[in-house]
Amino acid sequence: MESESLFNEEVEPPGSLTGIIGPEHQTPNSFRPYKKPSHTSLYLAKPDRGVFPFKDSPRAKAFRKRFFPDISRIEWYDWHWQFRNRIRDVDILSQMIELSENEHNALVYHSGKIPLSITPYYASLLTGNDCSRPLRRTVVPVVDECFRMENEEDDPLGEEHDSPVPGIVHRYPDRVLFLVTGLCSTYCRYCTRSRMVGRDGEQGFSSDQWEQALEYISDRPEIRDVLLSGGDPLTLSDEQLEWLLFRLRKIPHVELLRIGTKAPVVMPQRITPALTHMLKRYHPLWMSIHVTHPDELTPEMSQACMRLADAGIPLGSQTVLLTGINDDVETMKQLMQGLLRIRVKPYYLYQCDPIPGSSHFRTSVSKGLEIIQGLRGYTTGYAVPTYVIDAPGGGGKIPLLPEYLVGRDGDDLVLRNYEGQIYRYPDRETPTNSDVH
Numbered sequence: 001m002e003s004e005s006l007f008n009e010e011v012e013p014p015g016s017l018t019g020i021i022g023p024e025h026q027t028p029n030s031f032r033p034y035k036k037p038s039h040t041s042l043y044l045a046k047p048d049r050g051v052f053p054f055k056d057s058p059r060a061k062a063f064r065k066r067f068f069p070d071i072s073r074i075e076w077y078d079w080h081w082q083f084r085n086r087i088r089d090v091d092i093l094s095q096m097i098e099l100s101e102n103e104h105n106a107l108v109y110h111s112g113k114i115p116l117s118i119t120p121y122y123a124s125l126l127t128g129n130d131c132s133r134p135l136r137r138t139v140v141p142v143v144d145e146c147f148r149m150e151n152e153e154d155d156p157l158g159e160e161h162d163s164p165v166p167g168i169v170h171r172y173p174d175r176v177l178f179l180v181t182g183l184c185s186t187y188c189r190y191c192t193r194s195r196m197v198g199r200d201g202e203q204g205f206s207s208d209q210w211e212q213a214l215e216y217i218s219d220r221p222e223i224r225d226v227l228l229s230g231g232d233p234l235t236l237s238d239e240q241l242e243w244l245l246f247r248l249r250k251i252p253h254v255e256l257l258r259i260g261t262k263a264p265v266v267m268p269q270r271i272t273p274a275l276t277h278m279l280k281r282y283h284p285l286w287m288s289i290h291v292t293h294p295d296e297l298t299p300e301m302s303q304a305c306m307r308l309a310d311a312g313i314p315l316g317s318q319t320v321l322l323t324g325i326n327d328d329v330e331t332m333k334q335l336m337q338g339l340l341r342i343r344v345k346p347y348y349l350y351q352c353d354p355i356p357g358s359s360h361f362r363t364s365v366s367k368g369l370e371i372i373q374g375l376r377g378y379t380t381g382y383a384v385p386t387y388v389i390d391a392p393g394g395g396g397k398i399p400l401l402p403e404y405l406v407g408r409d410g411d412d413l414v415l416r417n418y419e420g421q422i423y424r425y426p427d428r429e430t431p432t433n434s435d436v437h
């Protein structure tokens, strides 16, 4: 039977896209936004500039008054302002936090692929002068980034190998990863895609590339699930994102759309009423949110997630296990429980990928297993993510579990529960007459 499109609402098609893909204010002359649909329902939501009703947190207010005294609350809660005013410069950052010698040298002499970029909102979370603070370590470079260890690779997951056309990674049978931009508002120092985000990736995506990727998906009926990632797809304008979602929804065999993003964490202002209003027209649409530490679970992030959840978007989290940042049971438990409170299901806990200069972030696998063991049984099952290694060389995600299966004793499976106690389960394949009482 021919599959029917799940996209059953008539929406006027977006117009054409031309040129390089990026936020309007980054490449003002190279992107022509499409003509808005003539019916108004899509745009009835409040405009996404300035008026998004976030509750002003005392932390944000104090930070704003200190470092951006001329900026109004309305500007602060406008994601365009946050994006335009990303901190990309050692001089500005050093006014906000006292840089260690290590951080200062890394910033001054840095020539690596991932540039410095931190939204003012996220900078407001980097409190104090302690350079070992978890969030600070994830976004402020140190000189360790310059040292490439044996077995570290530019493309550790072999994505280029599984890329039939630019921007598409087709590794698993029924789904593709669609890399739509190389731009992020805030760069993580441990980014798996350091080869393509930041310096090399911010200008590297074009509408021609998107068209090629869409054609690839359209030509393959086996693709039922498309994950938009990058870079961060939520650095695109609403118009650009909708253009993509619209085109994908028109492909009858694409059942599921997903977006991977860190925006609710580093720039929650991005989750505007206009955005959620637009997104909910493209269901089933899921979102994976990259989150690292409980300090990120602010009232602003909570509001952003609630807004997405209220738009009917199922939310999952992705967390990279990072040494000295989140590699202990208590921190991870707080993070996972906090995510459930804001309606985000912990989805994946990743072993850190061996990109160049990542050795100071990577933990042993036994540490990850210890954390899973410390969660399972001790907290809500929904709060336990799947711990995976994305196999170097392109083997895909391989789940890892502590040893709960001790072995077999005759027809019995011998199992260990979360407290270490041993139990047996009768595991005969077919019951015999003598088993029937």
Ligand code: SF4
Binding pocket: 183, 184, 186, 187, 188, 190, 191, 192, 193, 197, 230, 231, 232, 261, 262, 290
């Ligand atoms: S948000 Fe994602 S793509 Fe962007 S730098 Fe962080 S890990 Fe990389």
